[in-house]
Amino acid sequence: MRNRPLIGVTLDSEPAGGWSTLPWYALRQNYFGAVVAAGGLPVALPHEPALAEAYMDQVDGLLVTGGAFDVDPALWGGGAPHPKVTLKPGRTDFELAATRAALARDKPVLGICGGQQLLAVAFGGTLVQHIPDEVANPLPHEQPNPRTEPGHVVALTAGTLLARIVGTTAMAVNSAHHQAVATAGAGVVNARAPDGVVEGVEHPGHRFALGVQWHPEYGVDPRDPAIFAAFVEACR
Secondary structure, X not given: OOOOOEEEEEOEEEOOEOOEOOOEEEOOHHHHHHHHHOOOEEEEEOOOHHHHHHHHHHOOEEEEOOOOOEOOXXXXXOOOOOOOOOEOHHHHHHHHXXXXXXXXXXXXXXXXXXXXXXXXXXXXXXXXXXXXXXXXXXXXXXOOOOOOXXXXXXXXXXXXXXXXXXXXXXXXXXXXXXXXXXEOOOOEEEXXXXXXXXXXXXXXXXXXXXXXXXXXXXXXXXXXXXXXXXXXXXXX
């Protein structure tokens, strides 16, 4: 019996160049640190779609992280990609396979930023390809100030898992995205920005399937750590 639940954490990937002359994986340390602080045992998952089922048999929960890329519109019926869309097919193929495998086993899933968008797609939802083109008078969701500071507030939907976890009706959040969830499929929306942009989704039919558009691993709001604590507790 493990004292700490084993949490699979998805990685970002980059082609050769920059840090390495060969293709490489990377992830900010605060994702792992937030899992450890909440009592979990994080393990990094390489992008091997054929192994997604095997990984989900071994881990107790899945954390789908964010990054500077987008979910392929072909996966949710969105047509041709917007010029601002950046694809990482290998990463998305693995994350979607792992998310679906975790949900099929009813293992807890926490999606952050792009991970929240991918979770909505797994629920059968759709996305906004580029907020400035589809939302009237949008907030600067690619906030100009540092990610360690709040960019705007979000209103939480009463009665949702997220609202119960954080115990409040509003949170200050950091914001680093140009896409957003349009519809949550079989899930429900649990948070919105003042401009109406969806900031979180969840699925009541699973014991823990929660996504937030912001980055709680930074701890910008005092209630952010509660999200990780609830996720890790659900993985026990």
